[in-house]
Amino acid sequence: MRKIVFVTGNKGKFREVKDILASKGFEVVQNTDGYPELQEDTLEPIAAYGAKWASSKLGLPVIVDDSGLFINALNGFPGPYSAFVEKNLGNSRVLKVMEGETERSAVFKSVIGYCEPGGEPLTFTGTVKGNIAFEELGAGGFGYDPIFDYNGKTFGELGDEVKNKVSHRRRALDKFLEWLE
Numbered sequence: 251m252r253k254i255v256f257v258t259g260n261k262g263k264f265r266e267v268k269d270i271l272a273s274k275g276f277e278v279v280q281n282t283d284g285y286p287e288l289q290e291d292t293l294e295p296i297a298a299y300g301a302k303w304a305s306s307k308l309g310l311p312v313i314v315d316d317s318g319l320f321i322n323a324l325n326g327f328p329g330p331y332s333a334f335v336e337k338n339l340g341n342s343r344v345l346k347v348m349e350g351e352t353e354r355s356a357v358f359k360s361v362i363g364y365c366e367p368g369g370e371p372l373t374f375t376g377t378v379k380g381n382i383a384f385e386e387l388g389a390g391g392f393g394y395d396p397i398f399d400y401n402g403k404t405f406g407e408l409g410d411e412v413k414n415k416v417s418h419r420r421r422a423l424d425k426f427l428e429w430l431e
């Protein structure tokens with residue numbers, strides 16, 4: 251089994267990446283040391299910088315995952331600020347901002363950054379389209395999953411097994427694995 255270090259403090263992300271990569275013959279080890287997060291409008295430079303910084307600090311090849319929810323009616327908000335908004339406002343306040351809004355389309359995006367010590371970082375982007383639900387539904391997943399409706403059910407209702415087949419994270423990891431091979 252090949253081992254890979256995933257630098258993240260987010261338990262939900264770690265669980266998903268571990269499960270997705272286990273089915274491909276990888277053992278994923280979590281490292282919670284963190285990395286400086288650049289303030290950027292897009293996720294790719296944040297993931298690239300974090301992967302390079304962490305691989306050089308740890309002296310190991312690492313992956314990181316910078317992700318976010320982009321709501322079209324809000325011009326892509328919270329996007330790169332998703333973690334801050336989740337922590338300080340939460341799903342109920344996001345739903346409040348969306349009250350009365352009929353255009354509810356949104357995109358979840360995950361950027362996997364990969365870097366080897368002394369090397370240049372690579373990024374792999376995955377997206378999935380859905381809609382912002384009218385209420386929080388489902389106890390599965392994490393973060394924004396209860397308000398992200400994918401074909402009539404929220405990611406919170408679908409649970410990890412189904413989510414991991416279609417998610418932004420799965421799509422980004424598939425691109426990473428394709429590159430590795």
Ligand code: ITT
Pocket residue numbers: 257258259260263315316317318319332333334336337358391392393394395405417419
């Ligand atoms: P790291 O340590 O990996 O940086 P983080 O939680 O700070 O963890 P981000 O900076 O990438 O991660 O912020 C992404 C935010 O979007 C965060 O609030 C997540 O909970 C949320 N999020 C990311 N992927 C998600 C998913 O698949 N389902 C629900 N919410 C998600």
